[in-house]
Amino acid sequence: MWNRRHSLNFWLSAWLPVAVGILAILMESTEWMGSDNTSDPLQWLYESLFGHVSSAHWKVIHLVIRKSGHFIGYGLIGLAWLRAWWMSLPRSRFIHDAFLALVGTALVASADEWHQTYLPNRTGSPWDVLLDCCGALVLQLVVYSYMRLFRPKRLMHADEY
Secondary structure, X not given: OOOHHHOHHHHHHHHHHHHHHHHHHHHHOOHXXXXXXXXXXXXXXXXXXXXXXOHHHHXXXXXHHHHHHHHHHHHHHHHHHHHHHHHHOOOOOHHHHHHHHHHHHHHHHHHHHHHHOOOOOOOOOHHHHHHHHHHHHHHHHHHHHHHHHHOHXXXXXXXXX
8 A cells, every 4th residue: 555654745854954964965075176176265154253363263263163164064974864764764773774874974984085185186085984983873862862761762763663
């Protein structure tokens, strides 16, 4: 029987955020988004908000901004994966969905870093993959903590409540 679980709208609702996240990573994994191209616009924005910064300080700030982008961006992609698995596997436990989400995040991060090794102004780093996975894991822990505190029944099997 055709039901909500099998409708196109359901699958789009579940998996479109994952696809959008991956597309965002594909767009950011270009020569144009290398640190040599992002430094000047980000420095202009930073100085517009906070005032002048020396070149030495800017290098550190720019690195922090870029690595924070990894952490937060992949954290959000990890949440998109988590949501998609949570919706697609209604009887699985949170830990199972979180593991699948972390695997999906790690695969995307690894592919992104591998791709960057072929670009002249980018480098691929296993440390960035680790940072990306940490972002996904931390945001998943935030969601888990919220669920434990405010929605504990949602963490149980669907047939147990």
